[in-house]
Amino acid sequence: MILDLLLRDARLVLPDVGVMPGAVGIRDGRIAAILAPDATLPAERTIDCDGLLLMPGLVDPHVHFGYGSPETDYETEARSAALGGVTSVLSFHRTADPRETLPGERDLAVRQSCIDIGFHIGLTHRLHVETLAEVAGRFGINSAKLYLQYKGQAGLSKGFTEIDDGLLYQAMLETRGVPGGVLGVHCENVEVIPALRDPLRRAGRADLAAWDEQSPDFLEAENVHRVGYFAQKTGCPVNIVHLSSREALEEARRHRRRSRVPLTVETCPHYLALTRDAAAGPLAKVNPPVRSQGDIDALWEGVLDGTVTTIGTDHVPRKRETKREIWSATMGLPGVATLLPVLLHEGYHARGVPLERIAALTSANAARLYGLASKGQIAIGRDADLVLVDPDLERTVDPAALESFADYSPFEGMTLKGWPVMTLLRGRVIARDGAIPPDVREKPSGRYLARGA
């Protein structure tokens, strides 16, 4: 057998297993051989990895491509992801009728993206819930997300009038009927927020901490409790997306103790690294809010003990000019390019979190949860989606170098230790030394990720 590519002298990071010296042989876009580090199998091309870390390409299960520039986001944000070592993303598709919009969106994504892309369905209307099974069958989408932050009054400005506990319950029943189905829920009790927000605004507060104080941890935890309870009654696997606080994490643990219905937890790099006193100010405005140092510490404990299942970025690529003042600023922040450096810096270097744990949470677990059978492992037969990482490379986050439509980063100016130096999608080098190769710009080769049995 002649390999297309041999990556020799690497340290392979095997999710939840460990780190071992090795070499990886690639043929026809898949991993064809795992060998001793100094192996010399015949190959068209050999890359010497100089003992650097080779991880499975990251699977970011939570991005919002299309919220920056809908015409070009799949191009720019996929490049930004590739720079960060992310080779697969699942983006939220939220339209009036996904059955009509998905074919066009899928074509646009595949035409523009240099990484693989799949979708979740955003549930904001009864129609979305009623068509879940049909959409799963036609488009290979077995995950959806219900937005409790647009419940009742809070949804009116966006035209969402049907989000209530009844819709949550019905979504669970429908999701349960979808093979491999999982329902993501944004947990935040928005009905209480005005009671907390109005006094803050009257007092003239306009700092990032005020954003946390208007929607404190217990509003998130209350929703996690309720969602967990309904999940227990309906038997629907649920995923608490972007969990941000110690209080809510505790609630997730309690649910797991009393129920056999799977409840998974996703957190985000900003909840693992930024406090409400962060220098980023309104640039770090996001829902749920960034919290306190105690919450950061608790979430890292959750990463270590398995309470946290996956890490997604909740990437929203908008411009800095939309993030000037806390109350009027847009929600969300960009993060795909900095996901791995933040985790290596804050997790591996600062807290001694094992690399295999970081790999599990950023690739294997997401692949398993969302039915991406060819992703998430360095194993024979899997797609050769890989990222070569220099754990000791220090670089200061500069948004201008991150290829995103967003012209800021909540981590800008921070010097992080541990960066990707090369990213491969099915054996093709799609990023190297912090740049996208010209051939990838010209001819991106991302594919659509259809899921479900």
Ligand SMILES: [Zn+2]
């Ligand atoms: Zn999101």
